[in-house]
Amino acid sequence: MSANMFWLLWSATLDTLFMVAVSALIGVAIGAPLGIFLATSRKGELFAAPILNRILGAIVNALRSTPFIILVVAIIPFTRLLTGTSIGTTAAIVPLTVATFPFVARLIESSIREVDPGLIEAARAMGASPLQIVLKVLVPEARPSITLGLTLTVVSLIGYSAMVGAVGGGGLGDLGIRYGYQRFMPEMMLAVVVVLIVLVQAVQSTGDKLARHFDKRSRSN
Template sequence: MSPEQLISLLLTATGQTLYMVAVSAVVGSLLGVPLGVFLATSGKGELFAAPIANRILGAIVNATRSTPFIILVVAIIPFTRLVAGTSIGTRAAIVPLTIATIPFVARLVEAAIREVDPGLIETARAMGATPLQIVRKVLLAEARPGITLALTLTVVSLIGYSAMVGAVGGGGLGDLGIRYGYQRFMPDVMLAVVVVLIVLVQAVQSTGDWLARRFDKRTHPR
């Protein structure tokens, strides 16, 4: 394979990977962040006390998170076909990636919110703030560094997951590595794929760490 062909394949596969990761990260976060907030505030005696709903949703989240991703991909193929119209390709891969993202984000956001000083919540309550105001102006505001790191970890994990869907025809860098690097015994392609994945992960992690520091009031007081 010529260098020009390799570069062309890498650019196409990288674009597919970025598309899968971006869409699943956005959709998964839009659903996972509110779910995480609810899990962190719906226990007995909390802001939106609904312990039964909390336990049910918590069990569903735990069940989804405990399922190995590659098994999840195969298990929901009928659902993937229903949503995407196909079970192979980049568009289809977004479905299991998104489903895996939602509970992952939810638990990380829940953990970040539970680290907020309870005294701040009590102070806001004493000042007459509504539960929604407490969530928006206290919990989310104070937990921004933790939530930023949670979303960073989510994107990093999605890059790894997107490589795994290549094993089932999901496209992207994983598919390129398997089809050329493994099946056609081209170690240079496999090496190139690994290098690109490392660069992507490093870029995402560095950006997330920088944003978290910017949001941290201890290092950037307002």
């Protein structure tokens, strides 16, 4: 691989990391509170609001069920409104974020619901407020599962970031399509695939280690 191709690959990798990092941060910032609310707002729960729970749940399900490539195209006007363009790395962050936060919300909801209800009742008996129960009981107890869920989210985002390259999103996907496919350069396509595999493996390994660190059972053995 020539020096020029190497620098193209390096630049595309940085673009991908930028897209994934920013969309993951924004997606978690929106999805985490939403997921906690969905897990604690059914009838008789800490923040009981069953009607709002059903409405938000329907919105989350609708976004999650929309294929990503269709979502990218469908929200082009919204992307242009926010960024002034529908192509490029910055514009790609919008659909990536919209695809991420419903996924995060459902993962965190599932993790919170796995916590032993007896712990909630014990906290209530000791006079803890709903917010204290969430912050001091539910989230700490669910932290290993949440960590694995967020790891899966980032891994999925890496795949989505490559897919968004098909519509001018930049990054490794765009590089693979423009050089590997359109210019018939299989070595570039292979390099893009290898980098994506390395990124996924690094994220998965880090997430697994963090989950084991947060797991009380593994630390007690």
